[in-house]
Amino acid sequence: MTGLDARVVVERARHRTDLALRAEPGDVVAVVGPNGAGKTTLLHALAGLVPVADGAIRVGDRVWADATRSLPVPARDLGMVFQGRDLFPHLSARDNVAFGLRTRGRTRRAARAVAQEWLDRLGVGDLADRRPEQLSGGQAQRVAIARALAPRPAVLLLDEPLAALDVRVATALRIELAQHLAAYDGVCVLVTHDALDALTLATRVVVLDEGRVAQEGTPAEVSQRPQTAHVARLVGLNVLRGRGAGDAIVLPHGGVITVVEAPAGEALAAFPPSAVTLHREEPAGSARNRWRAEVRSLAPHGGAIRVHLSLVGEGQDLIADLTPGSATELGVVPGVAVWASVKAVEVTPYAASPTR
Numbered sequence: 081m082t083g084l085d086a087r088v089v090v091e092r093a094r095h096r097t098d099l100a101l102r103a104e105p106g107d108v109v110a111v112v113g114p115n116g117a118g119k120t121t122l123l124h125a126l127a128g129l130v131p132v133a134d135g136a137i138r139v140g141d142r143v144w145a146d147a148t149r150s151l152p153v154p155a156r157d158l159g160m161v162f163q164g165r166d167l168f169p170h171l172s173a174r175d176n177v178a179f180g181l182r183t184r185g186r187t188r189r190a191a192r193a194v195a196q197e198w199l200d201r202l203g204v205g206d207l208a209d210r211r212p213e214q215l216s217g218g219q220a221q222r223v224a225i226a227r228a229l230a231p232r233p234a235v236l237l238l239d240e241p242l243a244a245l246d247v248r249v250a251t252a253l254r255i256e257l258a259q260h261l262a263a264y265d266g267v268c269v270l271v272t273h274d275a276l277d278a279l280t281l282a283t284r285v286v287v288l289d290e291g292r293v294a295q296e297g298t299p300a301e302v303s304q305r306p307q308t309a310h311v312a313r314l315v316g317l318n319v320l321r322g323r324g325a326g327d328a329i330v331l332p333h334g335g336v337i338t339v340v341e342a343p344a345g346e347a348l349a350a351f352p353p354s355a356v357t358l359h360r361e362e363p364a365g366s367a368r369n370r371w372r373a374e375v376r377s378l379a380p381h382g383g384a385i386r387v388h389l390s391l392v393g394e395g396q397d398l399i400a401d402l403t404p405g406s407a408t409e410l411g412v413v414p415g416v417a418v419w420a421s422v423k424a425v426e427v428t429p430y431a432a433s434p435t436r
Contacts, residue, residue: 082140
């Protein structure tokens with residue numbers, strides 16, 4: 081198998097995507113970011129569904145696309161699984177999986193035999209003769225994954241493959257998919273909004289923001305030190321951005337968060353929702369970090385109540401986890417003014433990385 085080396089520049093009416101992505105055989109690269117960050121544009125450019133205005137997409141020694149030419153989709157050695165599955169409605173599950181093998185020159189008999197093997201691996205071998213409308217969502221997605229993997233493509237593109245499934249089915253399929261990706265020796269690019277997908281399936285995580293790479297690293301590196309508010313929310317952390325100065329990080333509008341030791345320059349401060357204490361009056365305790373905030377929303381979160389807050393005058397948000405009893409006692413409802421406090425020892429400061 082061969083690796084992927086791509087610089088993708090796509091021009092839209094009011095949006096420009098300009099990012100680089102490199103991966104070695106066996107890599108599973110999870111691409112995350114908010115809506116409009118460029119995730120789908122990247123996937124469609126790799127697939128040949130949108131042209132690149134600049135840069136180049138190389139797989140091994142083959143150029144799939146650059147500013148002057150673009151290989152058609154069938155000429156690219158890739159497999160694709162999208163959220164909607166997009167199985168051929170007139171074909172059986174077996175013939176759906178065999179389709180890619182047939183386009184690569186396999187005989188009908190050989191392609192159907194390999195297809196049956198893949199359906200068996202994914203636990204739907206007994207459904208091989210059914211058509212897509214006769215399959216449940218989880219069954220159809222297993223067929224779609226088998227269809228993408230069966231030809232052993234150089235590049236596998238997965239676009240929110242578990243998003244349309246219920247939690248139980250998605251959990252089971254995530255475990256199965258992890259096993260198959262571990263044995264896959266091509267490059268997999270996985271677009272997801274789910275932190276579990278990124279943390280359990282990926283070997284690397286690439287964070288996009290406004291059409292550029294904002295952060296990349298191992299799942300552990302990205303989850304422990306997120307560089308964007310979107311990723312912070314995905315992994316359940318609060319992250320405030322400012323500039324380091326001694327034992328404090330100065331927020332953009334003059335607020336301060338005290339830390340043990342702040343990095344110089346652009347800096348971030350991370351702390352879990354459980355470290356945030358809420359008060360109706362300004363606290364007088366030992367916590368040196370305290371801000372006025374407004375409650376935006378509440379939602380159940382396991383056995384706790386997760387409270388979404390806006391810091392007054394700072395343009396940054398926090399999340400706090402309260403027990404149901406504490407939420408009731410404080411009278412925490414949307415629109416209520418509160419004070420939020422965090423002890424300095426609960427805060428992890430680190431340098432902000434430049435957007436690429």
